Amino acid sequence: MPERAPERSASGGAALPGGAKRDPILVADGLRRAFSGIRAVDVDHLEIARGAVTAIIGPNGAGKTTLFNLLSGFDRPDAGTWSLDGKRLNGLPAHRISRLGMVRTFQLTRVLARLTVLENVAVAAPGQSGERLDRALLRRRWRDQERQVRARARTLLQRFGIDHMADQPADALSGGQRKLLEMARALMTQPRLIMFDEPTAGVNPALTQSLLGHVRKLQAEGLTIVFIEHDMDVVMGISDWVVVMAQGRILAEGPPADIVAHAGVIEAYLGRAHGLEKGGATESEASRD
Numbered sequence: 131m132p133e134r135a136p137e138r139s140a141s142g143g144a145a146l147p148g149g150a151k152r153d154p155i156l157v158a159d160g161l162r163r164a165f166s167g168i169r170a171v172d173v174d175h176l177e178i179a180r181g182a183v184t185a186i187i188g189p190n191g192a193g194k195t196t197l198f199n200l201l202s203g204f205d206r207p208d209a210g211t212w213s214l215d216g217k218r219l220n221g222l223p224a225h226r227i228s229r230l231g232m233v234r235t236f237q238l239t240r241v242l243a244r245l246t247v248l249e250n251v252a253v254a255a256p257g258q259s260g261e262r263l264d265r266a267l268l269r270r271r272w273r274d275q276e277r278q279v280r281a282r283a284r285t286l287l288q289r290f291g292i293d294h295m296a297d298q299p300a301d302a303l304s305g306g307q308r309k310l311l312e313m314a315r316a317l318m319t320q321p322r323l324i325m326f327d328e329p330t331a332g333v334n335p336a337l338t339q340s341l342l343g344h345v346r347k348l349q350a351e352g353l354t355i356v357f358i359e360h361d362m363d364v365v366m367g368i369s370d371w372v373v374v375m376a377q378g379r380i381l382a383e384g385p386p387a388d389i390v391a392h393a394g395v396i397e398a399y400l401g402r403a404h405g406l407e408k409g410g411a412t413e414s415e416a417s418r419d
């Protein structure tokens with residue numbers, strides 16, 4: 131088992147942003163990304179503790195998804211460096227980053243509707259370039275290793291309880307099942323660190339509990355998990371550490387109880403008006419599912 135608990139702040143309360151962790155797996159410095167002059171991400175320093183479940187919270191438009199896009203190689207920063215276990219990731223495309231052990235899921239699930247559920251998982255091996263693969267390329271890729279890939283994909287579908295849908299077209303899945311499919315896909319690369327973008331948004335309460343169980347199990351298996359979440363019950367329920375973002379910056383970080391007790395954070399950033407509330411899905415997600 132890896133070390134779990136990140137360092138607490140010296141004060142014992144919500145830590146200052148950018149604090150050092152005992153054993154960081156991911157370290158980012160000076161990460162910036164602007165769109166039309168608006169700084170979507172403006173992070174001076176961020177460390178993610180190995181083996182921890184870290185929640186990233188913040189109002190709509192805070193830059194949470196953009197941060198994931200940058201870290202996972204789906205978008206390029208204007209400036210900044212970041213590394214996974216000391217390996218610099220700057221400039222690497224997403225499939226290389228996923229091969230190095232860091233994968234992410236998407237806020238709006240990306241299933242290949244015309245492939246089956248099983249094929250959707252299988253295309254994630256070994257990289258995450260499935261979006262660009264058509265069926266013919268997929269078959270070529272599978273020529274040598276099809277059986278192993280399929281077996282592994284099927285095992286993952288069983289793990290997430292959607293193996294009965296394996297041969298259905300992926301668009302037959304419900305919104306919640308798509309979230310499970312995304313998790314299964316992410317695991318095809320046998321990552322060390324997984325980033326989930328709003329895994330519970332638009333998902334019914336029973337499936338949310340099941341998703342949380344999966345996250346806990348992944349952590350117990352030694353994975354590091356970073357997830358973006360609006361539902362504070364979920365955040366309090368499974369995270370070891372919480373990072374608060376607003377306007378691209380990290381405002382505060384600390385253990386969940388300390389973050390919730392941090393009056394300024396609650397008033398300014400966890401209020402209903404800012405889109406963070408119990409059971410709150412983003413507008414885009416709500417309309418999607």
Ligand SMILES: Nc1ncnc2c1ncn2[C@@H]1O[C@H](COP(=O)(O)OP(=O)(O)OP(=O)(O)O)[C@@H](O)[C@H]1O
Binds near residue numbers: 170188193196
């Ligand atoms: N591709 C893009 N082009 C232009 N602006 C963008 C793009 N992606 C994000 N932005 C802007 O960057 C800012 C941060 O967006 P981002 O999606 O990262 O926020 P978020 O914290 O994930 O929000 P939400 O909770 O609603 O998902 C917003 O102002 C958004 O409009």
Ligand SMILES: [Mg+2]
Binds near residue numbers: 196
């Ligand atoms: Mg987002």
